[in-house]
Amino acid sequence: MSKEFVFSENIFSNKTLFLFVKLMLLFGALSARSMFITENRGWGIAFCCISLFFLFYVFNYRVLIIQVDEDELRLKFGLFTWHIHLSNIETSFLDKTSLWRIGGAGIHFSPIGGRYRAMFNFLEYPRVVVCLKEKKGLVRDIAFSTRQPDELMRLLKS
Numbered sequence: 001m002s003k004e005f006v007f008s009e010n011i012f013s014n015k016t017l018f019l020f021v022k023l024m025l026l027f028g029a030l031s032a033r034s035m036f037i038t039e040n041r042g043w044g045i046a047f048c049c050i051s052l053f054f055l056f057y058v059f060n061y062r063v064l065i066i067q068v069d070e071d072e073l074r075l076k077f078g079l080f081t082w083h084i085h086l087s088n089i090e091t092s093f094l095d096k097t098s099l100w101r102i103g104g105a106g107i108h109f110s111p112i113g114g115r116y117r118a119m120f121n122f123l124e125y126p127r128v129v130v131c132l133k134e135k136k137g138l139v140r141d142i143a144f145s146t147r148q149p150d151e152l153m154r155l156l157k158s
Helices: 014-037 041-060 149-157
Strands: 007-012 064-066 074-076 080-085 089-095 107-114 114-122 127-136 138-144
Touching: 007 074, 007 149, 014 041, 064 138, 064 149, 080 127, 089 149, 127 149
Parallel strands: 114 138
Antiparallel strands: 007 064, 064 074, 074 080, 089 127, 107 114, 127 138
């Protein structure tokens, strides 16, 4: 039996996708140059690995799926899914942390304000921070991009 969602949003970012494609192609070109023109195989292999890393980003971080049902908030970013029981949400607020501070788009983990935070980010959308009553592993807060931060925070509070 499938659950009915009270909120569902799929977010796609052309800006983020373009950044990852650009980085993948840059390191792919550097790899080819190092391996075949300058014959520096060590750097060529390193650049190839970085290019493959960004190829993974291109496919994995295409769509962030946000779903809220009667029991939980679910965030799915490619292969990675995070489940937050609504009873474990203490509060939520808009994130004002700079993208430079948190490392840009994708999934990141970082201490912010003395609390360890997991972040599911795109470049151009606002982010909501959900503070947990009981931490999940080291994580006390979860931040994620959304086009509808006010609606989502209203649902999480009710």
